[in-house]
Structures are given as C-alpha cells and as structure tokens.
Amino acid sequence: xxxxxxxxxxFELPDPSELAPMKAPVRTVGRKATITKEELFEATLHLIxxxxxxxxxxxxxxxxxxxxxxxxxxxxxKDLDQLAIELIERSGLVLRQILHExxxxxxxxxxxxxxxxxxxxxxxxxxxxxxSLLLREGYTGSDSYKKAVESQLNYFQQELQDDxxxxxxxxxxxxxxPDLVAKAITQLVFNMGAKVIDLPQDxxxxxxxxxxxxxxxxxxxxxxxxxxxxx
Numbered sequence: 001x002x003x004x005x006x007x008x009x010x011f012e013l014p015d016p017s018e019l020a021p022m023k024a025p026v027r028t029v030g031r032k033a034t035i036t037k038e039e040l041f042e043a044t045l046h047l048i049x050x051x052x053x054x055x056x057x058x059x060x061x062x063x064x065x066x067x068x069x070x071x072x073x074x075x076x077x078k079d080l081d082q083l084a085i086e087l088i089e090r091s092g093l094v095l096r097q098i099l100h101e102x103x104x105x106x107x108x109x110x111x112x113x114x115x116x117x118x119x120x121x122x123x124x125x126x127x128x129x130x131x132s133l134l135l136r137e138g139y140t141g142s143d144s145y146k147k148a149v150e151s152q153l154n155y156f157q158q159e160l161q162d163d164x165x166x167x168x169x170x171x172x173x174x175x176x177x178p179d180l181v182a183k184a185i186t187q188l189v190f191n192m193g194a195k196v197i198d199l200p201q202d203x204x205x206x207x208x209x210x211x212x213x214x215x216x217x218x219x220x221x222x223x224x225x226x227x228x229x230x231x
Contacts (some may be wrong), residue, residue, distance in 0.1 A: 035158065047061060054084040060187075062083070067101065092151075095130055100159075117215075138194075161181075174223070192211045
C-alpha cells in the first residue's frame with residue numbers, strides 16, 4: 001500500500017465502534033478446580049469497576065469473585081500486588097494493540113489525531129476496565145502501581161515517537177525534540193482521560209475536541225521551533 005504523505009492519513013484509525021469489546025467475565029456456581037491468570041484478571045476488573053482501586057480489594061474477595069479457594073490464587077501470584085502490577089501491564093498491552101490494529105485498518109478520511117483521541121474516549125465509554133485502570137492507578141495508586149503505569153506510558157510514548165520520526169522523514173520535514181513531542185502528547189492525552197473519566201459521555205466530547213487542537217499546536221510548534229530563542 002502506498003504510504004500517505006499527509007500526517008493525518010498516515011495515522012488513520014477506524015471508527016471505534018468497530019472494535020470488538022472484550023467479553024464480560026462469567027461467574028460460575030461453586031468453586032473451580034483450576035483457574036487461569038486471565039480469569040483472575042477478569043475477576044479483578046469486574047470487582048473494581050470504573051471507580052475502585054485494586055488497593056481496596058482483598059485476596060479473598062478476588063478469589064471469591066473468581067470462584068476459587070484462596071489457596072488456588074497462589075498458583076499464579078504470590079500476593080495481590082503482583083496480580084495488580086501484571087494486570088496493569090496486561091491493560092497497557094491491550095490498549096497498545098487496539099491502537100495498532102486501528103491504525104492498520106484506518107479509513108483514509110480519518111486523521112491520526114481525531115481517531116486516536118476518539119478511540120481513547122471510546123475505551124472509557126465501553127468501560128472494559130483497561131484504560132480506567134491505568135488512569136486510576138497512575139494517579140491514586142501505590143508507588144509500585146504508579147511505577148508500573150509509568151512504564152506503560154513510556155511504551156506508548158516510544159511507539160508514538162517512532163511513528164512521528166518516520167512520517168516526518170517521509171515528508172522531508174522534521175520535529176524539534178521528537179522525544180519531548182511524543183512525551184507531551186502522551187501526557188496530554190492521559191491527563192485528558194483522567195479529567196473526563198468521571199464526566200458523562202456527552203460532556204467528554206468537548207474535552208476531546210480541545211485535546212485534538214492542543215495536539216496540533218504541539219506538532220506545529222515543534223516544526224517551527226527556533227532553538228536559539230529557548231536557550
């Protein structure tokens with residue numbers, strides 16, 4: 001496929017409604033003889049919902065929700081903190097895959113900026129728990145949880161930086177400090193998510209529109225930055 005010379009076309013993302021939602025965890029009657037990590041992750045997401053922190057849960061609560069005896073929990077995790085950190089890593093991976101797959105399927109008329117922010121908001125709207133988990137634990141979680149979230153944000157940032165450099169080179173243009181541009185955009189979008197997470201869906205649209213404009217301002221500013229004036 002011929003690459004686009006337009007920034008918006010290069011990072012096009014599909015209609016978020018086309019993304020297949022994850023199935024809600026199904027509870028079973030009685031205790032299970034065996035359980036997978038994924039089932040424990042789903043049970044934890046079901047318990048915390050869009051508001052609660054993992055720190056508010058007990059190991060017994062997770063075991064009960066998963067339908068297992070507490071001792072079965074230890075076959076996969078040494079404690080609840082280990083489960084939480086691995087769940088944060090898993091949520092970050094799920095979100096990066098969603099964005100990557102969306103980018104591959106992008107319709108030509110969509111821009112990276114609009115589509116990326118819309119997919120981000122859609123993940124809050126469908127309430128699968130992955131994005132809200134990162135936002136919540138990144139701001140209110142324990143130090144170890146915040147560190148795990150920060151690691152995931154670094155992955156988002158690095159992938160965005162690589163994409164920006166590749167496209168700017170294709171268009172014979174250049175961003176000043178692409179690492180800082182990627183960091184600024186990543187932090188801006190996640191801060192936006194933290195702001196709208198408690199807002200009704202219809203009110204999220206205004207914040208999303210403002211975020212798109214700010215991202216464009218960051219990109220244009222970097223392209224025309226006079227290094228001599230900031231030193």
